[in-house]
Amino acid sequence: MGESSASIIGRPTPRVDGPLKTTGAAEYAADFHFEHMAYAVPVGALIASGRIRTIDASAAERMPGVLLVLHHGNVGELYRTVPGDDNATNSEVRSAFEDDIVRHWGQHVAAVVADTFEAATAAASAVKIEYEPAAPELRASLDDYAGKRKSVSKRGNPDSAFASAPVKIDATYVTPIETHNPIEMHASVATWAGDTVTLYETTQGVVNHRVVMAQVLGLPLENVRVITRFLGSGFGGKLFPWPHTAMAAVAARRLGRPVKLSLDRRMMFSSVGYRPRTEQHMKLGATAQGKLVALRHDYLNLTSQLDDFDEGCGEATPYLYSVPNLEITSALVRRNVGAPMYMRGPGAVPGLYALESAMNELADELKMDPLQLRLINDAETDESSNQPFSSRHLRECYETGAKKFGWERRMAGIGSMHRDDKILGWGLSGASWSAMRMPCTAAVEFCANGRLCVRCGTQDVGTGTYTIFAQVLHEKTGVPLDRIDVILGDSALPDGPMSGGSWVTGSVLNAIASGAENAIKKLQQLANSLEGSPYHEAGLEDISFSNGLIHGKDQSPSAGMHFADILALARLNGLSAEGKTQPTADDPKAKGVSLHSFGAQFVEVEWEPEIARMRVSRVVTVIDAGRIINPRAAANQIAGAVVMGVGMGLLEETIRDPRTGQPINGSMADYLMATCADAPQIDVTFLDYPDPAMGKYGARGVGEIGLAGVASAITAAVYHATGVRVRELPVRIENLLESKTLEA
Ligand code: MOS
Numbered sequence: 001m002g003e004s005s006a007s008i009i010g011r012p013t014p015r016v017d018g019p020l021k022t023t024g025a026a027e028y029a030a031d032f033h034f035e036h037m038a039y040a041v042p043v044g045a046l047i048a049s050g051r052i053r054t055i056d057a058s059a060a061e062r063m064p065g066v067l068l069v070l071h072h073g074n075v076g077e078l079y080r081t082v083p084g085d086d087n088a089t090n091s092e093v094r095s096a097f098e099d100d101i102v103r104h105w106g107q108h109v110a111a112v113v114a115d116t117f118e119a120a121t122a123a124a125s126a127v128k129i130e131y132e133p134a135a136p137e138l139r140a141s142l143d144d145y146a147g148k149r150k151s152v153s154k155r156g157n158p159d160s161a162f163a164s165a166p167v168k169i170d171a172t173y174v175t176p177i178e179t180h181n182p183i184e185m186h187a188s189v190a191t192w193a194g195d196t197v198t199l200y201e202t203t204q205g206v207v208n209h210r211v212v213m214a215q216v217l218g219l220p221l222e223n224v225r226v227i228t229r230f231l232g233s234g235f236g237g238k239l240f241p242w243p244h245t246a247m248a249a250v251a252a253r254r255l256g257r258p259v260k261l262s263l264d265r266r267m268m269f270s271s272v273g274y275r276p277r278t279e280q281h282m283k284l285g286a287t288a289q290g291k292l293v294a295l296r297h298d299y300l301n302l303t304s305q306l307d308d309f310d311e312g313c314g315e316a317t318p319y320l321y322s323v324p325n326l327e328i329t330s331a332l333v334r335r336n337v338g339a340p341m342y343m344r345g346p347g348a349v350p351g352l353y354a355l356e357s358a359m360n361e362l363a364d365e366l367k368m369d370p371l372q373l374r375l376i377n378d379a380e381t382d383e384s385s386n387q388p389f390s391s392r393h394l395r396e397c398y399e400t401g402a403k404k405f406g407w408e409r410r411m412a413g414i415g416s417m418h419r420d421d422k423i424l425g426w427g428l429s430g431a432s433w434s435a436m437r438m439p440c441t442a443a444v445e446f447c448a449n450g451r452l453c454v455r456c457g458t459q460d461v462g463t464g465t466y467t468i469f470a471q472v473l474h475e476k477t478g479v480p481l482d483r484i485d486v487i488l489g490d491s492a493l494p495d496g497p498m499s500g501g502s503w504v505t506g507s508v509l510n511a512i513a514s515g516a517e518n519a520i521k522k523l524q525q526l527a528n529s530l531e532g533s534p535y536h537e538a539g540l541e542d543i544s545f546s547n548g549l550i551h552g553k554d555q556s557p558s559a560g561m562h563f564a565d566i567l568a569l570a571r572l573n574g575l576s577a578e579g580k581t582q583p584t585a586d587d588p589k590a591k592g593v594s595l596h597s598f599g600a601q602f603v604e605v606e607w608e609p610e611i612a613r614m615r616v617s618r619v620v621t622v623i624d625a626g627r628i629i630n631p632r633a634a635a636n637q638i639a640g641a642v643v644m645g646v647g648m649g650l651l652e653e654t655i656r657d658p659r660t661g662q663p664i665n666g667s668m669a670d671y672l673m674a675t676c677a678d679a680p681q682i683d684v685t686f687l688d689y690p691d692p693a694m695g696k697y698g699a700r701g702v703g704e705i706g707l708a709g710v711a712s713a714i715t716a717a718v719y720h721a722t723g724v725r726v727r728e729l730p731v732r733i734e735n736l737l738e739s740k741t742l743e744a
Pocket of ligand 1: 204234235236237239342343344345346499500501502
C-alpha cells in the first residue's frame with residue numbers, strides 16, 4: 001500500500017471507528033443491557049430553596065413493578081470526596097442525598113427503581129414530597145454584587161493609565177447561562193459482583209470517575225471499574241461525576257440486580273452543569289494611534305450554593321496583547337442553581353467575547369481597521385509571565401484569514417456593503433486557548449495474531465481520538481490501520497487523561513510513540529535472544545524493524561520476519577511495553593515558555609432589514625494549534641465549534657423561571673442551538689507549525705479553540721450591518737429592530 005513511506009501524521013484519515021458508529025455496533029453507556037436489569041428514574045426537587053419536610057413513597061411503592069424508592073432517609077452511607085483532591089470539582093456528588101436541604105430546582109431528591117423504565121417513570125411522579133420552601137435567590141443579573149474581588153493578574157497601573165488615556169472604551173459584556181447539549185444523554189449502568197462494581201458511564205474521564213466513585217461509595221479503588229467505550233459528545237458536561245451515578249450504584253447493590261439510569265433532556269438542563277452567566281466590565285485605554293496603554297477586565301460569574309466555580313474569564317486576557325498596564329479581577333455570585341461546569345473553552349470563550357468585543361469597539365472609536373488594531377498591539381512575549389511563547393503565529397492567522405476572507409474589500413460604513421438585496425456585515429476576532437501535556441501511560445502490544453494494539457485509560461469524546469492513536473502506531477510500526485486496535489475507555493487500562501482541556505492529543509501521542517519504541521526494542525531483543533530465530537545473536541544494532549517486520553540492518557525489509565512469526569516461535573501470545581508522557585508542568589523545556597494555541601475568526605453576516613432576518617453566512621477561521629495530526633478530524637472539530645459559536649452569538653441561552661428556578665426552555669425544542677440550517681459556509685485553515693514545547697509531534701489539540709472569538713466576530717459583523725451594538729448575548733431580533741437600516 002506504500003502507506004508507511006509518506007508519513008500518515010498530517011494525512012486526512014477517515015475515522016477508524018466510523019463503521020462501528022454507522023452500523024450501530026458502537027456501544028454507548030445506555031446501550032449496555034444485562035439480564036434481570038432494573039431501571040432507575042430520578043425525582044427532581046420542585047422548589048429552588050428550602051427543606052424536604054416529608055417524602056411519602058407509599059403510593060409509588062405499591063405500583064406494579066416498583067422495587068425501591070431511594071431518598072436521603074434510606075440511601076445509607078454515601079461519602080464526600082477528599083477535600084483538596086482535584087477529583088470531584090462539582091458539589092452535586094458531594095451533596096447527593098446527604099441531607100434534606102434543597103439548594104436548586106431539579107436537584108435529585110429521590111430515585112425510583114422498577115422492573116421497567118415505564119414503571120419507574122410512572123412511579124417517579126407518584127412520589128409525594130412536601131417541602132418547606134425558603135425564599136430562593138434567583139436574580140438572573142449578577143450586578144448587585146458588592147463583595148470582594150480577587151486580583152487574577154496585574155501589571156503596571158491600569159487605573160491611572162486608563163484615566164489619562166486619550167481614547168477609551170468602558171463597557172460591560174454579558175454572556176448568559178448556556179447548557180451543554182450532547183446528543184447522548186448522561187447515563188449510568190451499574191452491575192455488582194460481590195463488593196466490586198462496574199459502572200458503564202458517560203464520562204469524559206474514566207480514571208477520575210473511578211477515583212471519585214470509590215470515595216463516594218466508600219470502596220477500595222480496586223473495587224470500582226468505569227467503562228466508557230464511546231461518547232456522543234460532552235462539551236465538558238461529562239467531565240466529572242454527577243449524583244445519578246451514585247444512585248444507580250446504590251440501587252444496584254441494594255437490589256442485587258444491574259440498574260440502568262439514563263437522564264432525559266429536561267433533567268440535563270438542571271442537574272449536570274451549564275456554562276454560568278458572566279458579566280464582564282472591560283476598560284480599554286489607548287493612544288490616538290491605537291496603541292493600548294490600559295486594560296481592565298473585571299468579571300463576575302454565577303455559581304451555586306456549594307461551589308466556588310470560577311469561570312476564569314481572564315484566561316486569555318493577560319497575554320493576548322502588548323499592554324503595560326493591566327488588571328483582571330474576578331468574583332463569584334451565588335444563587336439557588338445547580339453546580340456550573342466547564343463548557344467548551346471555559347473562561348477563554350466568554351472572556352474573549354468580552355475582550356475582543358471591546359477591541360472591536362475601540363477600533364470603531366479610533367476609526368481604525370480592527371485588523372490593524374490587532375496587529376499594532378500584538379504581543380511578542382507573554383507580558384504576564386515575562387516568558388517567550390513556545391510557538392505563536394497569531395499575526396499569520398490574521399494575515400492568512402484576511403486574504404482568504406477578502407477583508408481588504410471591507411467598507412467601514414454601517415450598512416454600506418451589499419450582496420443581492422441583503423446588507424452584509426463583516427467582523428473579526430482573535431482566538432486563543434491554553435495547551436499542556438498531562439501525565440499518562442500507554443501500553444503498546446504486538447500480538448501473536450498479527451495485530452498491534454494500544455491501551456490507554458483515556459476516552460474518545462467523539463473527536464477522533466481512536467483514529468489519531470492508530471495513526472501514531474501506524475507511523476511508528478508500519479502495521480496497517482486495519483490491523484491496529486485502539487483500546488480506550490476503561491479505568492482498568494493504564495492511566496490516561498480526561499477528554500478535556502483539548503489535552504488528549506498533545507498528551508497521549510507522546511506516550512504512544514515511546515510505548516511503540518519500547519515495544520519494538522523488546523521485539524528486537526527477543527529476535528536476538530531467541531534460539532531458532534534467523535536473527536539469533538545477530539547483535540541488537542544489526543536488527544531493524546519496519547513495516548511490521550524484523551529484518552537485518554542490511555537486509556531488504558521485505559525479506560524480514562513478521563512479528564507474529566517471531567512471537568509464535570517464542571511461544572508468546574503478546575509482547576507489550578509501556579510509554580509515558582512527561583507532563584509539561586515537570587518539563588524544563590516547557591516550564592519556561594508560555595504555551596497557547598491561537599486563531600483568527602472572520603465572520604460575514606447577511607442582514608435583511610425588511611424581515612429583520614440575521615444570518616451568519618460565511619466564516620473563515622485560521623488556527624495555529626501546533627502540528628495537526630489528522631486534518632480531517634481536526635477541521636471537523638473547528639467547523640463544529642464555529643457552528644456552536646453561531647449558537648452562542650445568535651441563539652443559545654438557558655432561561656430560568658424567576659420564581660422557581662426551573663429552566664423554562666429546557667428541551668431540544670425550546671433551547672435554541674445552531675442547526676444545519678444555521679450553519680454558515682466555513683473555511684478552516686491550519687497553520688501547522690509544530691510546537692517544540694509539546695514534545696514528539698508538537699500538537700496542541702483542537703477541541704476548544706474553534707469556539708473562541710466566534711461570538712465577538714459575529715457581534716462586530718452585526719454592528720457593521722445594522723449599527724446596533726449588542727453587548728449581551730445572544731443577539732435578539734428585539735435588538736435588531738433598533739437598527740436605522742430598518743427605516744430605509
Ligand atoms: Mo472541555 S470544557 O475541557 O470538555
